[in-house]
Every structure is written in structure tokens, then in C-alpha cells.
Amino acid sequence: MAAVQDGQLNMEVEKDIKTEITNDGSGNINANSSSPGSTSSGGKSKSPAGSGEDQQTLLAVLQFLKRNKLTESVDILRREAGLSADADDSPVSDSAGAGSGGVPNVSADGGDANSLLSRVSIATPFAPPATAPPKVVAASGGEDQPDVNVVLSAYSQQGDPVLYPLYYNGLKKFIESVLDCHRAELSQVFYPLFVHMYLELVYNNHENEAKQFFEKFSGDQECYYEEDLRILSSMSKKEHMKGNETMLDFRTSKFVLRISRDSYQLLKRHLQERQNNQIWNIIQEHLYIDIFDGMPRSKSQIDAMSGSLAGEGKRDANKAKVFYGLLKEPEIEVPLDDEDEEAENEEGKPKKKKPKKDSMGSKSKKQDPNAPQQTRIPLPELKDSDKLDKIMNMKEATKKIRLGPDNLPSICFYSFLNAYQGLTAVDFTDDSSLIAGGFADSTVRVWSVTPKKLRRVKSAADLSNIDKESDDVLERIMDEKTASESKILYGHSGPVYGISFSPDRNYLLSSSEDGTVRLWSLQTFTCLVGYKGHNYPVWDTQFSPYGYYFISGGHDRVARLWATDHYQPLRMFAGHLADITCTLFHPNSNYVATGSADRTIRLWDVLTGNCVRILTGHKGPIHSLAFSPNGKFMASGATDGRVLLWDVGHGLMVGELKGHTDTIYALKFSRDGEILASGSMDNTVKLWDTLKAFDDVELDDFTAATGHIHLPENSQELLLGTYMTKSTPVIHLHFTRRNLLLAAGAYNP
């Protein structure tokens, strides 16, 4: 990468990455990832002044693309933007496949960014009359920021800087004087307004005025915006705005507010009466006001949902249907046969059969209307070993303890000793036989926690001597001499931040600060693949519950979906406004959840690459995610020490669990979903009664439709237990198949 001091250059570099996205994700990238078209279509319908700027923006993009010989992209862009090919001299006409492209497993409805976009815009029932037409919020920085100056130039239309505090104060007075029921809603306007007014002042070189403005009004902002305010406050010069990511986020994405129609009318009337154009302009240009009919929301309702970098998710962003049901367990006949053969000598045969039948019954019952089609995304064929493992799983499941408020799980804590503050990630295998730890010294270590030691496969020369027909060939290929309790994997060149076992325990994934994701074999204990694509630290990676696919996300704000046998990503999920801090597969493998430092959680459809849910409400970067075993609910934990519970199907927040005092790094549902365990930096493991939490939520049609939920204040009732560790932050939690809770962390003496 080029040197970075030069802001301009930096921008180009970043653009480079982003355009790469469009190329290798070719076509089938998510609709709402800001393909240039989406920007322009938004721009065209904007006010004339705005469209002129967009034109300029587009030309800049075009020029850049041409310089880099990305002719295909140029073509697409031009067509989408509706620009005539006047400046073009080399028309490449393979444009038919605009939206769909090279990657094999793309389905009919997937991919076409344009069509989906138009669907989205049509599906906006409450399109506000006066605001700008819906522009996709998710517009990621990339194509929107061809030239900082162009982006920023919107700020150049300025009023008298001295009047800014007056304007702001006037609005403040007005909002304070309105009826109580409207006040909370209208107060939402303060923060984005404050930010944009401040940025305008800074951009126009009114440094002192900006400083005064900030000092005067920053105290009024909600405390959960403190982080952003700090960043904002450090920006006091126009030069600083170049290359500042947060600033660009503010600028390029519209801050989304949800306001009831009554409140909105009130605000509009006030501003028009007062001829307060300055504020009106800002609201029109930088805010997206999502107007709904009905009761204005209360302060607590608003507070529950706000806090993210770009306001709340729009309601229509969460309207898409999510198939949250589980896939049918494929093979039921095979294990039965296997089992019979296996268990012939055992008198446990009938006993084992019975629970199997039960599970079979329950499985077949689950012709869940919410489940995706079995073949919605191609899943790997089950191998014999997988089937064996499934049988083991079922056997264990019959011995599972039913948990509940009166029957709490036992917790076994694995402490990493002598880690010298270097433990950064932990994972357990599903059968709890192996533990892997990622360390700041770039190593990955794997331990066996069963008496079975870790062994390497013999070298190729030795393997040739083995009798391949023998029954115990699988035993014979292992080299007894290498047996040990732990193995170290060397290969990364930076701290390992994410780690994940494959479900079949043959592979291990690790993601690191060095920008790579590595796939390790647990047979040979060597590195098999280094997946390069993220150029920045990769914060997290996660295997699909069915293996084969995995997801990674990092500092570059793009989550990538990979298949182990492709060295390039299959999907790129762009849209987050800040680092992607954690990633997780839905139990049915059709969706992927990502948590981000922009304080939102997004759910992505693996098939289409679309963002199907934007969940806001956290007040800090999200560091842990967990799906309930039935796939219906999700839990998320953040640096603010709160756990939020979500209904995936409705896209609603359904609970808030307060109790932790520091970042929550680990969340896990018990195998039956009755209990949620959370582990935190504050050295505690807490257990929560999720059954009760989900039961308490009343979902009538109105709440489901508007998403305005009343959260019960019942954290204390839901808290089933708190277990302090001895100065050991809890980094990972795992429920064994028998519902024993395993926790892990490094002891910090």
C-alpha cells in the first residue's frame, strides 16, 4: 500500500480496494452495497443542485475507473447512471450480465442489484413527502467518496457562522416547548443536526465558532454518543476531514430518524414559519426521516433503538422475509442402520433406538414454514465420518440435562495460565474435545481436553508402507511419536483475533492482524490455505455450521463469505460504516450476522448477498453474537455491557439484559435455548433465563408492524446467576452436548 500521509492518495488506495470489491464479487454482490448505480439513482431524483454534484461525482469515478482500465465497471456505471457514452471511446458491450455474473452458485433472484433496489424503493409506503427520496443507507464509503472535496462541497453552502448557535438554540427552545409526547421524538433531531452544523462550521474554516458551538451544545447530546463526539471534537480543521472515516460516514450516509407524522408536521411547520432554511437544508440533505402513522414513541422506546452511528435502521430495511427456521436434518435412516450394526452386541440397542425415533419425529414435524428450502444454498455432502459424528451427537443429546431456572448448568472453567496478556481468541469444538487459542504472539495453539492425544498423520513415505486394507487404517496413519496434549501452529505474522473449528474437527480457521485468514489441518497440523482479501486486520472468522463455508470480517468494513476450496470470496457483504467486529452464521447456514463498531448488527442473506436486517440499539461496538438453537432469536453483547435480544423473524429488539459492567466477549445459548450464558471482561459469567425473556414479550400486530417495542425492565428477574472468576476475563463460552457450560479465559495475575 502506498504511504498514507497524503490524504488524497489514501483515498485512492481505499477506492482501489473498494473497486476490487465490485470486480471480484462481480455482479452478484449485494444489492444495497452501494453499487454506483444506487448512488446515482438516489442522486438523480434529488434536488437539481444535488444532481449536479452527483454528476460531478460520477465523472470522477468514471475517470478513475478508466485510468485503472476497469472498462467493464465503467460501462456498467455509465449505463446505470444514465450517462451517455459521450466521453467513452471503447464501448465494451458484454453488459448483458450487469447484475449477475461469473460466480456459479447464484440463483435466479439473486444478484441483480438494480431490480432489488427498485423493489426497495417501491416498498417504501411512508415515503416522506418533503424529504429526499429513499437513498440506501447502507451506502458504504467506497464509491461515494471519489473525491473528498466533492463530497464535502455540499457543506460549502453556508450561512453566517455566528447565527448557528442561534438557529440551534431556537430549535432547542421550540422542541422544549412542544407537547411532551412529541418532545422525545423531536429531540432525536438534535444529535445529527449538531454534528452536521459543527462539520459545516469546520469545513468553512470557522474554527473558533465551531469550537464554541461544540462547547456550548455537546453537553446536550445523549451520553451514548460520547465516543463519536470525542472523534468529532478532535476534528477542528478542514484538513482533518480528509480521510477521516467517521466524518465520511456522517457525510455519505443519511442519519435515519423515525418520527411520527404528527411530530414531523409540527417540526416542519415550525421551521417553515421561522424561515429557518439553514436547519431545513440540513434536515433535507443529511437526514432521512422515516415517518410513521400512529402514536409518537416514548423516550425509553427511542433510547432503546438509537445509539448507532447512522441512526436507526429504516423499517423497510427489516421488511424482507428471513427464513429463520432450521434445515431438516438430512440423514435419519443411515445412522439407524449404522447404529444397529454398531450396537449389535450391546443390549442398549432398543434403548438407543427410542430416543432416535423421538428426534426423528420431532425433525419430521419440523416442516417449518419459516425454514429455507433444503437446497436454498448448496451444502456439502455428508461424509461417513460426519454421520458417525451425528450419531454421537444424538447419543449425547439423550443424556442432555434439561436446564431451567431451577436447574442451572455446572460451569467448567478453562484458565489459560502464563498467557501474559496474550490470549486473544478461543474456540471449542462442538463435541468439546479440543480447545484452540489464538495468541498475540501470532501463534495458534490447540489442546486436547480428552485423554486422547493429538497426533499427526505420518509422513508420505511412511504412509506408503501402510496396509491400506486393514480395518484400523485410520489408526495406522497416525504417528504415535507425535502424540502430545497440545500443538502449536505457526504461520500468522500478527495477533490472531478470530478462531473457529470446522464442525467435523478436521480444520481450524484463524484470522489475524496480518490481514489473512488461514485454514489449518488438524490431521497434519499444518497450514493449508491462506485466504487473502482483507488488507486490514481481520477481527473475526467463523465456520458455517455445515462446514465448507466461512465468513470473515475486519477493519475494512466488508464481510466476506468464502468456501474453503476457493481462494477468492464468494460474497462480499458491504454496508457497515465501521469495523466488523464479530461474525456468526445462522444455524441454518443461509444467513450471516455481523456486528460492527458502528453499533449495528446486520443480517445478510448468503444466497443473494442482501442485507436483510439492520438492528440498532447498542451503544457501543458489538463484540459477541449468538443465535438461539432454533434460529428464531439472536443475542448480542457490546462494550456497553448490555446484552440485547432480537427476534430475527420480525427484526425486533425483544429484550435487554443489564448487569455486566464491561465488554461482553462471549455469549452462548444452551443446547435447548432455555438459558443464555454471557461472559465478560468484568470477570463474570452470568446466566439468564431466556425462556422467560422471550415469553414476556408481547408481540401484537401493531408492534410487529411498527417495531416500537416496550421493553420490560426485568433484567434482575431474568438473571439466574452470577459467577465471579478470579481476575480472569471470560473470552469464550460453550455448551457441551450434555449442556455443561465450558468457559475459557486467560488468568491475569
Next chain:
Amino acid sequence: MAEERRPKQCTVVLPTESMKAMAESIGVGQLQEESCAALSEEVSYRIKEIAQDALKFMHHGKRCKLTTSDIDHALKLKNVEPLYGFQSQEFIPFRFASGGGRELHFYEEKEVDLSDIINTPLPRVPLDVSLKAHWLSIEGVQPAIPENPPPAPKEQQKTESTEPLKAVKPGQEEEGSIQKGQGATSAEAKGKKDGLMRMKPRSTHELSVEQQLYYKEITEACVGSCEAKRAEALQSIATDPGLYQMLPRFSTFISEGVRVNVVQNNLALLIYLMRMVKALMDNPTLYLEKYLHELIPAVVTCIVSKQLCLRPDVDNHWALRDFAARLMAQSCKTFSTTTNNIQSRITKTFTKSWLDDKTQWTTRYGCIAGLSELGPDVIKTLILPRLTVEGARIKAVSDGPVVSNIDKIGADHVQSLLLKHCASVIAKARPLPDNVEQYRADYGYLGPMLCSHVVKARAQAALQAQQVNRTTLTITQPRPTLTVSQSGIGGSGGSRTASIIKVPSSLTLMSTRPGTPTQLSPPATKYIVMATSSGSSSTQQVITRTSSSLTSATSTPQPLVKLESGGSGGLGGSRPLQKYIVVSLPSSSSLESKSGVLPPSSSASPILLEARIKVDCSDSPSASTQSPH
């Protein structure tokens, strides 16, 4: 809108002087003030940016401390070369310097002599990462094992004992009870919420079956005959984090044990009990303040009691006095506050009985030992002025007609004790030269001996100063480790019978209220401390009172401690004793229902843990008490 006003954030900028200093350091002199201001603003901004990115790395590294590597990674993110030479796990020792109106913070890099590095032996290889598993919780209850934090941290124990009447909020209490691992079910916790104003929760004094067993094992081992077991038990008392619930039992056990065994003159047991006190005091997780009223009298008894063993002329009860005196000094140091005034009260007690002419030599020895352990200042102000008087008294015993052998031994011990403690203090305080006549004039009979001791002490001090770096010569007084070798166990008859937990259904010996042991205990426990104010009484009386109260206790219908003297039938002179120390254990319904050991019907009646302690007397001829002295 926002609840609190946040501090102003936009004004934090590096001072322009720093810019100047840095510019000079790279050879740019005479930087304009304006450029400095512009630079500092720019630099501040960039530094903030880098710090923000570094924070990300800290969060993902699952740490709460920012390290230098985080900053390096943040720089790498911006494509800036990392800062070399600042690798350090802990903090970086920046030095401060000022001069010429400039202030500087710099990182001092020492010149390193390579030959030094080559010649020094390699440091130990740091331990490799290892994995250790333990139970954080068993079916919802956190076991009290060393791997887990103490169930109730010291602060909590303190607040419980000092602010018992504080209104407890329901949420806190529920959480607290769960933390304590009381097995409080949610239903129980809900029940507790009904009363907002609650006194101390009753549950504090419930012991689980495991704890009862543990208590039994530990107390048996502590006073039993097997030294290895005892060491283990004491180790457990000194380190185990989960003992606070048993603390009242332990303190009662000790105080009752001392009371009984002082009367029985059972030196060995007294020593064991003192070692238990020491172990309790060594445990960092216990908040002992609550039980000092029981422990201090017991300790003081062991220091000043007139008679601690059956054969004062043979047994080394002096070592016990020394040991207990040291314990006393230690507890004065740790627990004395302006409100409880332990140190001054103890000092007064010791001084009073020392000043009394009728005090026996044994008590006298204890008082002096107790005082001198309190430190050189106490010696200087209280003991040195009385050396002449004491010397005269010793002289009277040693030179005068032989009254009794015991007195003579006592006087000898007092003399050597005085010499030992005073010499070092005088050596520090008194200017040279050491003139024998001068000493005789100042300190009377003890003068000459003191003089020689002081000379010796000075020489040793000098030697020590010389050799401080070279050898590992230790001149400090060896601490007496109290080990009582018990021989003739078999001979003295009676094997140890296993203790049992009895649940008498009809017998109600004690109320279940917490704190009963002290309420019902004879006044003698408090007497020792109280006696200080009354003035005229001597410790001798204390002991008699104690014994008398105990005798009465045997006859009262509510005996705390029952004593039964078994028929003597061992070796000559040995008196095998059987003592039953009866300690009440209030029942807990929740635990009982789980335990299955105890019948649920007993929930109304207190469980009596009848620790039957069979002790072999140490004063049998074959038993000897050893001490390094």
C-alpha cells in the same frame, strides 16, 4: 437530553513548547509561534486518531490495558512505520528532566555492556502457556476453592459486620446471596424481597454439609496427633478463600479450647490452638475483626497465664508465651485502630500485671514478652525504665535463699528475655562507649550483663552491615516453630474415636441465633480485657475465674463446653482426657433438603456437631515440648 455534562473535549492540545523542543531535536531552530500552534494542533489530532485505532486493537486483544504493540499496529494501519525500541510488557519508564525553563520527558536508554550480557547466566525460560480446568459452578452453586474468588470478599465481610442494619436493596441482596453460593433458589430470593428493611440475613451462619464435614476434619486435624495432617489443616486454614462462614465456629473453637486447656494445663493443645490463630490471621481473605473479642483473650491467656503446663519446671511453656506474644503483636499491628485501641489496651494490661509485686514469674515473663514484641518504642518507654527494679527482683531470687526451683527458673527466663530484647534497643539508642560501670549505674543488677550483650549486638550489627551483600548469614533470632512431638500415644491409651454428627431431636442446647457463643459464654472471656480498667486485679485472678466459670458451666443446664475427665489409666503421670467441645450449628432448611444426610425432620432443632476431641496429655514423662530455644 443528556443527564450529565461532559468535560470539555475539544481543547486538549499538545503545548507548543513540545513542538519547539521536538523541532530543535531534529535540528530546526527558531520555529515560528504560529507554525508551532498549527503543528501542535495537527499532531494532537493525529495522535488522537492513532490512539483511537490502538484502542480497537486493545479491545480485540481482550485486554483492558493499552500496550505499545497496540500502538504499533495502529500505526501499521495508517501505513506508518512502528516506533522501535518501546517494546515492554509493563509500563515504559519515562524519565523527567527540566532545565533552562524546559521540561522534558524522555526514555532513558542505558548503555549496555555486551560482556555483561554474555557473562550473566541466562534468565529462566518463562513458563509456557498451559490450560487448567476447574469448576466455576456446580449446578448453580460456586464451590469455595482456591481457583475461585473468595465467596465473600473482605470488604463485603466488613460491611456486613460493621453495617448490619443497612437497608439492603432487593436486587443487591439477591445477587449477593447467589454470589455467596448459598444455593439460594430464586423462590427463596423472592421471599426475601418482601421485607425491604432487613437485618443481617440469617443465611450467613448456615453451613452446608460439606462445610460441616470440613470443619470437623480441620478441627480434628489441628488438635490431633498427626503432625503431617495438622500442617495440612493449618495450610488450608491459612490459604482457603471460602472459610469466612466458618470463622465464628473457628473462633469459638479456639477460645473455648484455650479456656479448657488452660485449666487442664495442656500445653500441647494450647500450642496447637495458637497455631490455628496464626493460620487464621495469615489467611488474606478473612475479615477477623469481628472475632477479635474471642481470639485476643485466648491469645493473651496463653501469654500471661500463671501456669500453662503440668510441670512448669520441665516443659518449655516459655516458647508458647513467646509465640503467643508474637501473635499478639501481629494482631495489634493489623487490627489496632483508633476506635478499638487494641494496642494501648493490651499494653496497659501487660504493664499493670507486670507492675504488680505479687505477679508470678511466669506471668511476669509473659507480660514482658508481650510488651517487647510490640516494638522497640514500647521497650524504650516501658521496659528500660524498669530494668533496675526488675534486676533487683531477679537478684533477690537468684542470690537469696532458695525459695523454689520454679521461681528460680522463672527469674532466669525473665532475665534472658530482658537481655535479649533490651540489648538491641539499647545498642541502637545508647551512644558509645559501653562502660560496665555506667551500665550498672543505669540498670542496676542487670547492667553488666546488658553491657556485654549490647557490645555483642553492636558487633553483630557491624558484621551484618559488612556482610550484607556477601553471605547469607542470618543473625536474626530464629523464630520458634512450635512443634510438639507426641510420644506415647499408644501408651496413654485410647485410640481416637471417629467424630460424629449427631442430631438430637429433643435436646436444645443453644439458641440458633448468631453470635450466641459469645452471649452465653462465661464472663471470663471478656474479663482479661476488661481487667485493665479495674486496676487491682492480677492475671492470676483471671485464670481462677476462668476455671471457676468452667466448673460452673459443667453443672449448668446449658453447658457450652462439657468436660469429662476419663479415668487415668495410662502411663504414670499421664492423664488422658476426653473433651467434648460442643458447637452449635444452626440448621438450614434449604441445605438439609439437598443433603440427604440429615433427616428433614430435624430442621427445627439445631444440629449439634459434636466434635469429640480425644487428646493425649503432653505432660506425660515421655512427651516433650520442643522449641529451638
